[in-house]
């Protein structure tokens with residue numbers, strides 16, 4: 001059992017971010033329900049406790065409370081935001097109700113660095129998000145930091161190693177916040193920095209084995225990073241007790257299905273079932289030009305095909321679990337505030353309802369990880385760079401990249417042009433530097449000339465963007481020579497294309513995809 005830092009979750013949206021910051025310090029942590037008993041924490045060999053923030057007021061009826069005995073375990077405790085109010089309330093201080101919440105930036109003045117702020121500047125920009133605040137220190141405590149709104153923005157009880165902070169060091173906007181955690185973990189708790197990706201894998205493998213037992217798991221493989229890493233991880237844990245289902249919707253890029261078959265079935269020896277549903281998808285999409293209708297048809301058809309496949313594979317294998325490559329940001333998305341477009345992005349992948357309908361339990365071994373951590377896990381499991389660093393590809397695939405009506409001929413032209421673009425992006429190294437690079441088939445014809453002949457043919461747009469999170473994006477300034485090479489290769493090698501254009505729109509106002 002590794003040395004464990006317990007993060008008690010009082011419902012903050014940042015609890016997982018705290019866990020992530022702890023992993024960044026290479027220390028093992030575990031998130032517990034806020035009501036976990038002190039006895040359990042002792043049994044788990046916990047060497048430090050962090051009380052997360054939370055949306056409640058400590059005065060609210062039913063406000064989440066920890067087991068008071070956690071303060072008698074003899075291990076250091078750090079209360080963050082709601083956590084500091086709890087310490088104030090439970091350890092004999094006084095907390096004042098606030099009529100309004102304090103959000104956003106503030107300046108923390110460090111009065112006494114002590115162990116928590118060791119090595120940090122005396123003023124720090126910090127991120128606040130709280131309602132109540134401490135108005136009288138509990139016995140044994142001293143204030144070590146103040147803000148404009150609070151005399152007790154950071155407090156400590158050196159004798160018991162209890163610390164409280166009003167702000168959120170885990171969020172990006174808090175200056176040098178990771179170092180505050182590092183000081184607590186290493187300086188106060190004496191944690192060893194020995195928690196690595198390999199340990200995560202070992203732990204996850206044991207966990208999956210324990211959960212699954214002798215039963216069988218099915219996973220929908222899309223070829224994207226998340227489902228690929230989930231497949232490799234679950235396969236490492238339970239081998240042939242895993243079956244992956246890959247749906248060929250006829251809207252894949254050139255060679256994609258073959259790559260999936262070769263990597264997972266031949267290389268990893270994973271049970272792989274490929275559902276060729278391309279005819280069904282293309283039949284249902286025939287003549288449809290409205291982007292939203294296309295997306296709905298593709299989404300619905302995907303769920304139907306996948307469900308059918310689950311039924312037959314599941315019955316044959318007596319599957320009890322449906323695995324998904326859900327990441328922490330997806331968990332946030334699914335509870336995202338209404339109107340947040342992020343919540344809609346993956347709607348088609350959301351096979352929500354399906355597991356319950358099929359009486360399957362969900363297995364989500366990556367649900368606490370962030371994307372970069374998932375990539376590290378994938379690399380450690382031996383997935384190739386092309387998979388681990390693959391650019392995002394939308395669920396509806398080329399269906400939203402053939403603008404207008406989808407036909408096999410148009411898909412064919414798009415695939416061939418897109419393969420050239422990818423080849424050149426890879427060869428020049430640009431593929432790894434941009435967020436996405438792809439071709440779009442435009443439903444217009446343009447006049448060209450080949451030899452002496454007039455050539456009235458198709459137009460391909462190049463869409464190459466930089467982005468951090470797909471919420472905003474800018475077009476990539478590729479070198480002219482490279483653009484020229486891509487353009488002339490496409491017009492020379494793809495019959496039926498007479499013109500290549502470059503999309504130079506940012507998001508917003510445009511979106512990354514054309515439909």
Ligand code: XMP
Nearest residue numbers: 345346348392393394395396470511512513
């Ligand atoms: P837009 O076009 O909205 O795309 O700027 C933002 C990011 O999301 C991807 N995308 C999708 N991903 N299912 C997905 O899994 C979808 O239906 C979908 N639509 C867009 C897009 O490629 C970009 O990375």
